[in-house]
Amino acid sequence: MLKEFVQFYTTPSSRLARKMGFLHEAIAMSARHQRCQQSWQPHFEQCQAAIRQAVAECTSFRHIVVLGAGSLNDIPLSFLSQTFASVTLVDMVFLKPARRQAAEYDNVTLLEADVSGCLAKVEQGGSVVEPPSLPGIEPEKVDCVVSLNLATQLPLIPVRWLMDRFGLSEAKADAFGKALIQAHLAYLNRFGGVKCLIADREMREYDRSGRLTDQLDPAWDVPLPAYELAWDWEVIPFGESSENAELCQKNRVGVSIWPSREGAV
Numbered sequence: 291m292l293k294e295f296v297q298f299y300t301t302p303s304s305r306l307a308r309k310m311g312f313l314h315e316a317i318a319m320s321a322r323h324q325r326c327q328q329s330w331q332p333h334f335e336q337c338q339a340a341i342r343q344a345v346a347e348c349t350s351f352r353h354i355v356v357l358g359a360g361s362l363n364d365i366p367l368s369f370l371s372q373t374f375a376s377v378t379l380v381d382m383v384f385l386k387p388a389r390r391q392a393a394e395y396d397n398v399t400l401l402e403a404d405v406s407g408c409l410a411k412v413e414q415g416g417s418v419v420e421p422p423s424l425p426g427i428e429p430e431k432v433d434c435v436v437s438l439n440l441a442t443q444l445p446l447i448p449v450r451w452l453m454d455r456f457g458l459s460e461a462k463a464d465a466f467g468k469a470l471i472q473a474h475l476a477y478l479n480r481f482g483g484v485k486c487l488i489a490d491r492e493m494r495e496y497d498r499s500g501r502l503t504d505q506l507d508p509a510w511d512v513p514l515p516a517y518e519l520a521w522d523w524e525v526i527p528f529g530e531s532s533e534n535a536e537l538c539q540k541n542r543v544g545v546s547i548w549p550s551r552e553g554a555v
């Protein structure tokens with residue numbers, strides 16, 4: 291607890307990331323990672339392998355952009371640094387271990403920015419989706435863009451913010467959540483090179499007897515591109531949930547890569 295408190299006050303981060311809860315979430319996620327290393331490690335390794343697979347589809351290697359880079363645990367950073375002239379990692383928040391890791395490479399840049407492009411307006415109660423414009427990123431000159439466990443996360447904080455502080459109705463919250471995910475997919479398609487979407491496709495909850503107790507679409511029923519690779523990530527093992535220690539949550543994570551060199555999608 292003390293460690294997390296110190297982390298909150300000593301991590302460099304934007305006013306918005308602090309105020310809206312991104313920093314708090316990143317610290318909580320890092321603490322959960324410490325506790326769940328065993329069940330999270332295979333997921334990180336699968337993500338890294340998926341990114342390598344996307345890179346294998348590239349025909350030039352000027353610039354790779356990873357959206358939702360966060361802890362960097364799911365990124366084969368040394369490989370990307372050696373393969374591309376320039377690597378940009380984007381997230382609202384980078385904790386110190388991620389900053390230290392990125393600093394080991396001359397061609398790796400951390401960009402603290404809002405990938406949804408609308409958080410500044412959400413802070414004031416706005417719920418209009420606008421295309422993001424990330425400084426230093428020219429989509430047509432990017433040879434590979436990776437959306438890394440981000441797409442289904444994009445609505446969570448802004449929708450909660452608008453419902454709690456501005457009384458956004460459930461119907462409007464639902465429409466806004468969907469619009470954020472759709473705008474993210476459209477944004478990926480503005481990039482000229484290979485696109486790689488790594489995202490939760492299904493969330494399932496089980497009790498200790500193995501019975502399925504709940505199941506939902508983490509993409510708010512927005513159709514995501516078909517996936518060619520998938521695995522289960524035990525994101526909340528038994529004993530970890532503050533709401534019910536008798537349940538565990540497994541997410542089905544899927545990877546879509548397009549266009550393939552054969553011209554699919």
Ligand SMILES: C[S@@+](CC[C@H](N)C(=O)[O-])C[C@H]1O[C@@H](n2cnc3c(N)ncnc32)[C@H](O)[C@@H]1O
Nearest residue numbers: 358359360361381382403404405406438439443
């Ligand atoms: C599930 S985490 C995955 C992060 C990272 N790939 C990892 O495993 O550590 C989702 C990430 O998306 C980031 N994020 C959420 N909304 C964002 C936004 N609007 N702009 C930039 N990053 C955002 C969060 O800060 C968080 O690091």
